[in-house]
Amino acid sequence: MNYEAVNKLEATTRNGASETAAPLPSLERQLLLAAAEGDADEVARVIDLEADVDYQDEEGVSPLMKAAEGGHRTVVAALLQSGAPWNAQDKYGYCAGEYAMGSGHQEVVDLLLDFAVQAELVLGALQRRMQVGSGAAVANSDYLNQRLIYRGEQLLDAEGDAVMMGWERPLMLRHAELICPGAREADETTTITTISAAAAEEEEEEEEGRPAEGTEPSVAVAAATPPSEGSGNVSRTGTQVQGRRRGGGGRVLNVGFGLGIVDTAIQSHSPERHTIVEAHPDVYEHMVQQGWAERPGVRILKGRWQEVLPELLADAPYDGIFFDTYGEYYEEMREFHKHLPHLLARNGVYSFFNGLASDNIFFHMVYCRLISLELASKGLTVEYEPVAVGSLGDEVWQGVRSKYWHFETYFIPRVTHGESVELVEEEGADQGEGEDRAEKEEGEEGEGEGRERAGGEEEGQGEELIQATDPVGH
Numbered sequence: 001m002n003y004e005a006v007n008k009l010e011a012t013t014r015n016g017a018s019e020t021a022a023p024l025p026s027l028e029r030q031l032l033l034a035a036a037e038g039d040a041d042e043v044a045r046v047i048d049l050e051a052d053v054d055y056q057d058e059e060g061v062s063p064l065m066k067a068a069e070g071g072h073r074t075v076v077a078a079l080l081q082s083g084a085p086w087n088a089q090d091k092y093g094y095c096a097g098e099y100a101m102g103s104g105h106q107e108v109v110d111l112l113l114d115f116a117v118q119a120e121l122v123l124g125a126l127q128r129r130m131q132v133g134s135g136a137a138v139a140n141s142d143y144l145n146q147r148l149i150y151r152g153e154q155l156l157d158a159e160g161d162a163v164m165m166g167w168e169r170p171l172m173l174r175h176a177e178l179i180c181p182g183a184r185e186a187d188e189t190t191t192i193t194t195i196s197a198a199a200a201e202e203e204e205e206e207e208e209g210r211p212a213e214g215t216e217p218s219v220a221v222a223a224a225t226p227p228s229e230g231s232g233n234v235s236r237t238g239t240q241v242q243g244r245r246r247g248g249g250g251r252v253l254n255v256g257f258g259l260g261i262v263d264t265a266i267q268s269h270s271p272e273r274h275t276i277v278e279a280h281p282d283v284y285e286h287m288v289q290q291g292w293a294e295r296p297g298v299r300i301l302k303g304r305w306q307e308v309l310p311e312l313l314a315d316a317p318y319d320g321i322f323f324d325t326y327g328e329y330y331e332e333m334r335e336f337h338k339h340l341p342h343l344l345a346r347n348g349v350y351s352f353f354n355g356l357a358s359d360n361i362f363f364h365m366v367y368c369r370l371i372s373l374e375l376a377s378k379g380l381t382v383e384y385e386p387v388a389v390g391s392l393g394d395e396v397w398q399g400v401r402s403k404y405w406h407f408e409t410y411f412i413p414r415v416t417h418g419e420s421v422e423l424v425e426e427e428g429a430d431q432g433e434g435e436d437r438a439e440k441e442e443g444e445e446g447e448g449e450g451r452e453r454a455g456g457e458e459e460g461q462g463e464e465l466i467q468a469t470d471p472v473g474h
């Protein structure tokens with residue numbers, strides 16, 4: 001196509017000199033085409049002519065998505081630099097990162113992830129709108145004023161949205177095992193697998209050129225899968241977590257009781273002291289009815305964690321901490337994380353319900369990295385352990401207004417005191433304090449398990465979408 005000629009006509013049309021050149025592609029259409037072809041020069045030229053890089057066609061497809069799908073790294077970089085939004089979604093809800101994943105272009109996935117994480121650190125657009133718990137878009141104050149219903153293995157709010165559901169039980173059991181010093185940590189292998197481009201293509205055939213709906217497009221992660229059991233198309237890298245016995249029952253803190261699944265599991269690991277923070281009056285009443293207030297070693301703090309924070313800090317440090325609230329945004333969780341260096345013992349383990357952006361795998365990955373980075377700035381290290389959830393059928397969601405989990409894999413965070421790294425943007429006031437605290441405890445308790453990090457520099461590890469061993473994701 002003679003783009004120069006097209007542009008002259010395009011410019012004339014835009015200036016109103018001619019209304020008859022309609023069939024010619026707009027600058028934006030040219031940009032879409034050039035991006036799909038990976039024609040970096042043409043992309044630069046059309047952008048110079050002020051083509052709108054935000055453009056999305058009638059299917060919601062943007063030039064960035066097209067470039068990502070084609071694996072055109074230079075074009076993707078140019079579009080991002082020119083302001084193309086990394087988080088735009090097509091009409092099926094897929095973003096550029098998923099287009100890259102869907103066609104197996106790991107380099108482009110990494111580029112988009114890095115860009116997205118940096119953009120989020122600076123602008124925080126995703127952070128502010130994303131809820132930390134299950135899916136309902138309800139403010140914490142509104143939620144706390146609603147009547148709740150306990151129905152079997154479901155805890156529902158007044159709108160019929162799920163506050164907590166029984167399908168999470170295996171995840172909660174694992175969270176409890178990770179944070180409880182009394183739990184024996186068996187030898188285990190966590191394995192992250194990335195389906196090869198060939199496998200991704202097969203998936204794509206089902207959905208004609210766009211990522212398969214309702215699935216994690218080219219990424220599947222299998223927990224503890226021995227390499228020999230995988231299919232031929234799957235490349236994998238294992239990360240060994242050394243088994244060890246962690247002595248003593250310890251002091252454990254859980255924020256958010258819900259169905260009490262995690263607290264029951266914590267109890268099974270015989271903590272010396274078990275503190276539970278719960279804000280909702282109906283949940284509190286349920287806990288009392290169930291006899292939690294009389295359990296030896298259990299202390300219930302009634303109120304929002306924000307309100308009881310002084311008591312939590314006075315009682316700190318804790319050997320294990322779990323955070324799983326409802327109706328709170330990422331901003332609130334970040335606020336909680338600010339206090340972690342003080343709350344968490346030197347050898348302690350922190351974990352949280354990892355449900356951020358649970359309807360979009362790429363946004364979810366951005367969050368995993370974002371949280372890792374933000375915690376790293378506080379001297380904390382995050383490892384993500386993949387656990388297979390499988391496909392949750394419609395029967396699981398019966399009676400619940402909205403489905404809040406869409407992936408087949410859940411990444412369990414294991415947070416420990418580790419190395420501190422610098423962030424581009426961060427409130428710095430609390431950072432030093434946390435490190436001092438950690439050093440002080442180290443002096444008291446000696447070099448510890450909290451510093452232990454999984455090893456495993458196997459070939460190909462750099463290709464993993466989420467790296468269990470590296471909080472920064474590089």
Ligand SMILES: C[S@@+](CC[C@H](N)C(=O)[O-])C[C@H]1O[C@@H](n2cnc3c(N)ncnc32)[C@H](O)[C@@H]1O
Pocket residue numbers: 133134140163164172255256257258259260261262263277278279280283303304305306324325326327328
């Ligand atoms: C998803 S449920 C927790 C489920 C729990 N992990 C389990 O195993 O059953 C969230 C709980 O957090 C409580 N909650 C919500 N906001 C809170 C806050 N700001 N402080 C403390 N608890 C809160 C809710 O009332 C609810 O009981």
